Amino acid sequence: MLIVKISRNILFFLILFLVTFICNFRRNLFVLFLGFTFSLSIQASVQSLVREFLEQNYFLKANIQNVKEAHQIYENIWASKTWWFDVEGGYQNNLQNDLFLQTAIDRLKGTFSRFDLGFRKDFTWGGTVSFDNKFFLHKWLMQLNQGVSFTQDLGRNFFGQTFHQGLKMARIRESEARAMVNKNNQKLLFKFFQLYNLARLDKTRFSLHKKAQIRAIKREKHVKKRVDAGLLENVDLYKSKMNVITQQNAMRRAEISLANNIEGLSGLLNRPVREDEINSFKFDNLHVERDMPGDTEDNFALEQLNQERFKIVEKLKKIDYSFIPQIKLDLSYKSIGEISRESQDIFQGIIGTPSYVYGASIKLLMPLGFEPEKVNRTTTRIQQNKNLYLLKGLKYELKYREIAQKKKLNILRKNIKAGVDKRKLSYKALAFQNNLYFHGRTELDIVLISERDIVVTEIGLAEYLTRLESNLAELAKVYAKLKEWLINKKD
Incomplete structure (x- = not known):
């Protein structure tokens, strides 16, 4: 009987020891975890x-x-090559008729209204395409003109070289x-x-x-x-x-x-x-x-x-282009349709009608001596030396x-x-x-x-x-x- 009591007491103390050990172990583990976390936060502070x-x-x-x-700035250069829309309206009063003017409505004396509608697109290769409509209204006549034109730079901006340089x-x-x-x-x-x-x-x-x-x-x-x-x-x-x-x-x-x-x-x-x-x-x-x-x-x-x-080098290249004259090639086509106020054929002046005018021209523009360009190049070379x-x-x-x-x-x-x-x-x-x-x-x-x-x-x-x-x-x-x-x- 005494042995059984002693065994029970020993078992009780063993269980108590294990419970205490486990509780302390968990607490110590938690403390160690907090300490480890805190040390990591300190290490990562900076x-x-x-x-x-x-x-x-x-x-x-x-x-x-x-x-x-x-x-x-780069996006703005690209955005400059966009479609342009042009609308204009007004009236004009001819006080005297001029027999040397091109169309009948220009030679008529009196007041007439004018309406313009146009589109234009600049391209990266240095060309510009434009399309326009002009409508004139007189008390006796109406006139509808449609035209298309193309302009290409064959000199300084040949195939858009100054654009791409920009x-x-x-x-x-x-x-x-x-x-x-x-x-x-x-x-x-x-x-x-x-x-x-x-x-x-x-x-x-x-x-x-x-x-x-x-x-x-x-x-x-x-x-x-x-x-x-x-x-x-x-x-x-x-x-x-x-x-x-x-x-x-x-x-x-x-x-x-x-x-x-x-x-x-x-x-x-x-x-x-x-x-x-x-x-x-x-x-x-x-x-x-x-x-x-x-x-x-x-x-x-x-x-x-x-x-x-690098920027100065490219700027010097662009300045070299400025020594090339501007050579503009213009090609144009315009249809002319004149009808009376009683006529119902308002589309007589659209493109493709028998009455039209076309033309081609070359324009050259250049400064004598290129003095501004020379000053600009000298200034840029000074900047290049300073940078060096x-x-x-x-x-x-x-x-x-x-x-x-x-x-x-x-x-x-x-x-x-x-x-x-x-x-x-x-x-x-x-x-x-x-x-x-x-x-x-x-x-x-x-x-x-x-x-x-x-x-x-x-x-x-x-x-x-x-x-x-x-x-x-x-x-x-x-x-x-x-x-x-x-x-x-x-x-």
Whole structure:
């Protein structure tokens, strides 16, 4: 009987243990899941903010409209080759008849009405086709004229060469506008990241001074106990309190600077940015990012100048066309139908009737000496030389900027490595000095110096990391890869 009771008790405790274990396991698993989710949100913080900036910033959206506006220039050139509709009505009073006029209604004296209806279409090959109807109404006669004409440029715009040249220049202007927008938007993105980077430094400074304050308060309590026990002098307590106040003031300065940078971020994101969206630097298991591979030839400013160069080349070609005279070939056909007011045959004047007039002519138009065209060509060649000098200068500038950034990055990585080592040693030194102080083998000033070394070392390390991030962004901007770098970046 006793054995059965013991077995039941053991079974009860086993069941209770299993239930408790399962409940704790589920709770711990939930906590781990929350922690993992939170860590992922922290890692994606800079990515999410950058994506939000790219989607929401109004200045970026305004700049993108410049590309759309440039595209409309291209569309407008195409739209110019459309159908034209012409309607006109009026009356005319002939005070005297003129026997030398072409038609009978022109020679009649008196008042008559006139109605015109026409269509015209310009084509990309430099030709124009027009169709017109003219109706005249006199008290004795009616007249209906229909005509069709074709005009072709056999000179400057032969087979639409100036039109197609204009299309090509419009396409280049659109590409130039896109390069300019990319350059300006990258500047805004760099400004946004710089603000985030500085806010990150401020939050790190605040966190470091907060930790130093906690250590200072703890030290103050130990010192106070020893002062109350008569083991230490009051001056040590005063110095401990001063150290606490010093850390509090430093925290407030970091808060002010953080608020200023968050204000700038909020303005660029069009919403209030919270402090918990900014991640401070972590010194444990520190990973130092490598340089991004890239080519200075992809730089947006360089691309803009290259597009300007292409545009100038095409503009010179178009100017060369302007030295060709305008030679217009005109072919026309017009039917004439005159009937009395009593007649019912109103369609006597349509195309194909026996009474018609046709003609052909060639017209040449050219300036003597082509002086305006020469001035235009000289001006454009000056612009071409200016563009060439700017291109060469920018290429050298980008090359040396790339070299300088890589050199600075190598130095910063060495400083960061040294800062990590110094940080470990400074914590060991502080622990050793604290032990000596509370055993009465050193003074409080030595301990405070060790404390100050920790704060200075950690803030210096955070500043090195900030400069590293800034220089990496500068290098990515040189390669026109800042957006790509930031979207794939982790804090």
